Every structure is written in C-alpha cells, then in structure tokens.
Amino acid sequence: MVDFFLDTFSGIGWLSSSPNLSFFLAVTLAGLPIFLFMALNALVAVYAERKVSAFMQDRLGPMGQGVGLHAGKWGMLQTAADAVKLLTKEDIIPASADRKLFVLAPFILFVGSFVAFAGLPFNEYVVAADFNLGIYYILAMGSVGVIGVILAGYSSNNKWSLYGAMRSAAQIVSYEIPAGLSLLAVIMLTGSLAFRDIVAAQTGTTLAVLPNWFIFDNPFTFFAFWLFFIAGIAEVNRTPFDLPEAESELVAGFHTEYSGMRWSFFFLTEYANMFIVAGVAALAFLGGWLSPIPGYFEGGLWGIFWFMSKAMFLIFVMMWFRWTFPRLRTDQLMRMCWKFFMPASFLTIVGVGIWDLFIR
Amino acid sequence: MTYLSNVWESISTLLIGMRITIGHMFKIRRGNVTLQYPVERWPRPERAIGFSSDSYNVIRSRLTVDMDDCIGCLKCERACPVDCIKIETHKVEKGEDIPEANHRGVTSHGTQKRLLVTRFDIDMTECCYCNLCTYPCPEECIFMVGGPNSSRQEIDYEFSEYDRNDMVYRFSQVPQDVLQEYAMAENVEAEKAKEAGEVAE
Numbered sequence: 216m217v218d219f220f221l222d223t224f225s226g227i228g229w230l231s232s233s234p235n236l237s238f239f240l241a242v243t244l245a246g247l248p249i250f251l252f253m254a255l256n257a258l259v260a261v262y263a264e265r266k267v268s269a270f271m272q273d274r275l276g277p278m279g280q281g282v283g284l285h286a287g288k289w290g291m292l293q294t295a296a297d298a299v300k301l302l303t304k305e306d307i308i309p310a311s312a313d314r315k316l317f318v319l320a321p322f323i324l325f326v327g328s329f330v331a332f333a334g335l336p337f338n339e340y341v342v343a344a345d346f347n348l349g350i351y352y353i354l355a356m357g358s359v360g361v362i363g364v365i366l367a368g369y370s371s372n373n374k375w376s377l378y379g380a381m382r383s384a385a386q387i388v389s390y391e392i393p394a395g396l397s398l399l400a401v402i403m404l405t406g407s408l409a410f411r412d413i414v415a416a417q418t419g420t421t422l423a424v425l426p427n428w429f430i431f432d433n434p435f436t437f438f439a440f441w442l443f444f445i446a447g448i449a450e451v452n453r454t455p456f457d458l459p460e461a462e463s464e465l466v467a468g469f470h471t472e473y474s475g476m477r478w479s480f481f482f483l484t485e486y487a488n489m490f491i492v493a494g495v496a497a498l499a500f501l502g503g504w505l506s507p508i509p510g511y512f513e514g515g516l517w518g519i520f521w522f523m524s525k526a527m528f529l530i531f532v533m534m535w536f537r538w539t540f541p542r543l544r545t546d547q548l549m550r551m552c553w554k555f556f557m558p559a560s561f562l563t564i565v566g567v568g569i570w571d572l573f574i575r
Numbered sequence: 576m577t578y579l580s581n582v583w584e585s586i587s588t589l590l591i592g593m594r595i596t597i598g599h600m601f602k603i604r605r606g607n608v609t610l611q612y613p614v615e616r617w618p619r620p621e622r623a624i625g626f627s628s629d630s631y632n633v634i635r636s637r638l639t640v641d642m643d644d645c646i647g648c649l650k651c652e653r654a655c656p657v658d659c660i661k662i663e664t665h666k667v668e669k670g671e672d673i674p675e676a677n678h679r680g681v682t683s684h685g686t687q688k689r690l691l692v693t694r695f696d697i698d699m700t701e702c703c704y705c706n707l708c709t710y711p712c713p714e715e716c717i718f719m720v721g722g723p724n725s726s727r728q729e730i731d732y733e734f735s736e737y738d739r740n741d742m743v744y745r746f747s748q749v750p751q752d753v754l755q756e757y758a759m760a761e762n763v764e765a766e767k768a769k770e771a772g773e774v775a776e
Contacts (some may be wrong), residue, residue: 270600270601270603271596271599273607274609275609278611535597539592539593539595540589
C-alpha cells in the first residue's frame with residue numbers, strides 16, 4: 216500500500232516535488248487503516264473472548280437486558296462501554312515508578328505489534344508494506360514488544376511487575392526459537408521469505424481433495440504448524456503460557472501498576488499480537504487468502520474473507536486453549552520448550568528436508 | 576520410550592480437556608446458566624406455617640395504604656414500634672367529598688371521615704416488617720402487600736430504589752397547592768384566635 220500511494224503521489228505535481236512529504240503521507244495513509252484494524256480487532260476479539268469463555272463455563276457472558284438497558288442486545292456494546300471507561304479513567308503513575316520508562320513502555324509494546332502488522336498481507340494486494348522477507352520481518356518485530364514488557368515491569372518499581380517482566384523475557388527468548396524453526400520448514404519448501412511466494416506455493420490440491428496447504432503437505436509440516444501455533448501462543452503471553460501476567464500469582468504481572476488508557480494499550484497489543492500469530496500461521500500453513508475449495512471463491516474480497524476467517528478461527532482456538540488449560544509452572548514452561556519443542560522443531564526441519572528430497 | 580509416551584499422554588489428555596470445554600460451549604441451555612435477574616425471576620416459594628396463608632398474612636413485605644379508606648385515626652402510627660409512620664391530619668366537614676384534595680367523604684366500610692389526611696409517610700428504610708400497624712386499623716386500609724391482600728396488590732419483595740429518599744413512601748394524595756391553602760387558612764384562623772384572645776383580654 217505504501218508503494219501504491221507513492222506511485223499515486225508521484226503523478227500529482229505538487230507532491231512529487233517533495234519526496235519527503237509524499238513518503239510521510241504514504242506511510243500515514245497506509246498506517247492509519249492498520250491502527251483502525253487493530254482497534255476494531257481488539258473490540259471484536261474481547262467481545263468474542265468474553266462470550267467464548269462464558270459459554271465454555273456455562274455462563275451467558277455480557278448480556279443486555281431489554282432495550283437500552285445495560286450493554287445492548289446480547290451485551291454487544293460491552294467492549295465499547297469498556298473502551299469508553301478505560302479512556303476516561305484517571306491516568307495513574309505510581310509515585311515510586313520510573314516515570315519516563317513507565318510512560319514509554321506501553322507505547323514500545325504497541326509499536327512492536329503495530330509495525331509487525333505492516334508486513335501482514337490480507338490478500339495479494341492489501342498489505343501495508345510488501346516485503347520480500349515478510350515472515351522474517353514479522354518474527355523480528357514480534358520480539359520488539361518484549362522490550363516494552365520488560366520496561367513496564369522494571370519501571371513500575373513493583374516486585375510482582377518485575378517478576379512478570381523477567382518471566383516474559385525468559386519465555387519469549389525460549390519460544391522464539393521453536394517458532395522460528397518450525398516456520399523454517401515452510402521456508403525450506405518454498406525457498407522464499409515473502410508471504411506472496413509462500414501462499415502462491417500452496418495453490419492447487421493435494422491427495423485429490425484437500426487443498427495444497429502446507430499443513431496437509433506432509434506429516435512434518437502438520438507438526439510444524441502446531442509447534443508454531445503453540446510457540447506463538449507462548450510468545451503472545453496467552454494462557455496457558457500467561458506467566459508474565461499470572462493473575463493468581465503476580466496480581467497482573469508486568470501491567471499491575473497500569474490503569475486506564477495505558478493499560479488499554481497493553482490489552483490492544485495482546486489482541487493484535489494474537490491476530491499476528493494467527494495470521495502468520497494462516498499464511499504459512501493454512502493457505503492464507505486461498506479458498507479451502509481450490510478454484511472456487513477466489514480472488515479479491517474473497518481473499519480477505521478467507522484470510523480473516525482462518526485467522527479468526529485460530530484466534531478462537533487460542534481462546535479455546537485459554538479456557539481449557541491451566542497455567543504452566545515456570546519450570547514446566549522451560550522444560551516444555553527446551554526438552555520437547557526444540558527437538559521436535561529440529562525434527563520437523565530434518566523431516567521436511569528428507570520428505571522434499573526423497574519421498575515426494 | 577517414556578519420553579514419547581509422556582508426549583503422547585499429554586497430547587491425548589489435552590485433547591480430552593478440549594473436548595469437554597467445546598462440549599460445554601455448544602450445550603448452553605436456559606436451564607444451566609445464570610438467571611438474567613431483572614428480566615427473569617425465580618418463582619416466589621410458598622411458605623408453610625401450618626395453616627393457610629390465605630387467612631393470615633405471613634408475607635412480610637412492602638407496606639401499602641389505601642388512602643380512600645384512611646380516616647386518619649393515627650392508630651397505626653401509635654402501634655409502630657420504630658415510629659416509621661408519620662401522619663398529619665386536617666379537620667374537614669364530616670362525610671363530605673373534597674375533590675380538589677382527592678378526599679372521599681365515606682370509606683368503603685361506610686364510615687364517614689372527619690379528617691383529611693394531609694400527610695401519610697412510611698419510611699420503609701426504618702420499617703421492621705413487624706406487621707403491628709395493620710392489626711389496629713379499623714378500616715383495614717394499611718396492609719402488607721401479597722398474601723391475603725394479593726387481590727388488592729401483587730406481592731412486591733424487590734422494592735429497592737436508586738435514591739434513599741425514594742424509600743419514604745408518601746401516600747397522601749392531597750396536592751401540594753391544596754396543602755398550602757390549608758396551611759394558610761390555618762394561619763389565618765390562628766391569627767384570628769390570637770386577635771380574639773387579645774380582644775378578650
């Protein structure tokens with residue numbers, strides 16, 4: 216989209232004379248929809264999370280009762296009301312906090328997921344910045360957020376927050392590796408880091424009926440998908456890997472001291488990161504914007520529809536995990552990563568290599 | 576092999592857990608979720624006290640006064656152990672209707688009223704639900720809703736209010752301007768009596 220805007224602006228006389236201004240405008244115009252999408256995503260996902268969690272626990276979740284009462288029909292205005300509440304709350308900065316870092320931390324976290332969104336394509340054309348190493352870029356930007364988490368925990372000057380931040384650092388450093396290695400299996404098959412090529416390699420059918428998505432390509436990529444997905448959940452600090460927050464142990468972990476708008480930035484980022492992990496998993500393993508029935512319902516808006524439905528389904532699976540599994544202990548978390556996920560991800564790479572060379 | 580069997584065991588047990596939660600998710604019924612309280616309510620349970628509740632008010636609930644029948648005798652005010660009933664009266668012509676004050680001269684029992692009840696307040700925050708005010712009432716016009724009185728008023732056991740002042744029930748139906756007229760008339764009369772007294776002296 217940045218390239219598209221730049222091309223458009225170069226045709227406009229007064230803009231083409233100042234490349235700095237046209238670049239600034241192009242980036243802003245491409246970034247604004249991302250921000251709106253992040254906000255909308257959080258709004259919808261929080262509502263869905265509340266409803267899914269409620270149904271799984273035999274509750275009804277947010278419910279409106281009558282016309283104009285409470286939060287609308289089926290509580291659909293609940294998250295909107297929450298957003299208004301959060302934005303109008305008092306902005307509290309603890310007296311003993313490191314003021315500058317405390318203010319900065321949520322924005323670093325937010326920027327981390329915001330810039331990662333720039334490389335996430337919604338279909339062949341709708342992508343803020345079309346890189347030829349998109350998957351690498353998103354993996355790199357995904358770990359920028361951990362700086363925000365550590366800063367938030369450190370600057371709060373609070374033991375719980377610091378514990379949460381340290382756990383977050385350990386967790387993200389560990390789970391980056393299996394996530395990256397399991398994506399490597401896909402990259403080996405396509406020979407490209409660009410999402411465009413990765414999705415293009417998944418067109419057609421396999422085994423006569425199934426779409427030729429990498430999850431169905433061979434047993435090793437099937438495992439790689441689950442490795443990446445679970446490691447991704449660990450990276451975005453979702454239950455059962457929510458040790459940095461761990462409300463039953465650490466109050467609220469790294470964002471204990473945050474309230475109001477700054478806290479809402481943490482929340483926005485959590486749901487945006489969920490979407491990024493789900494989106495990358497959908498693009499790399501589930502065919503991205505390709506239709507599940509090869510040859511039908513493809514191209515244009517259908518692409519966005521299929522990509523969004525795949526990502527939303529994976530977000531639903533994350534919620535399903537969250538409301539099923541209890542939180543891991545720190546040692547269990549590390550054991551799971553280093554003793555099970557690491558060997559398994561190496562195995563997938565070796566397996567995919569052998570499969571691609573000899574069996575296919 | 577314990578390594579692989581551990582992996583298999585954890586995966587299979589996780590799948591069992593996920594099957595249970597998804598099963599619950601799609602098994603939402605009205606019966607197994609919380610009642611949506613202000614819209615839905617549990618039916619009021621019957622109370623068994625050994626005899627029929629039709630003849631005796633076993634339900635201690637909101638007090639109500641039928642102002643058309645109230646003769647302003649103050650018996651309920653005197654009976655109240657916590658003094659939560661406040662009544663003020665004004666002397667009027669016996670048995671005559673005063674339409675502008677919503678006053679009926681004759682009660683449903685045939686008693687001719689001598690007093691206009693200008694104030695009948697019950698503070699339900701103070702009420703101890705002892706029901707003692709209802710027994711002395713000669714016109715049976717003060718009662719707790721529900722029970723044998725349910726024909727006159729449906730039971731109401733959820734009478735919370737947003738403002739505490741709304742818990743003071745004001746039953747007097749005399750409009751404010753009429754009240755002021757009476758007050759002024761009383762003042763004039765008092766002044767006249769005072770003057771008369773002075774003249775007599």
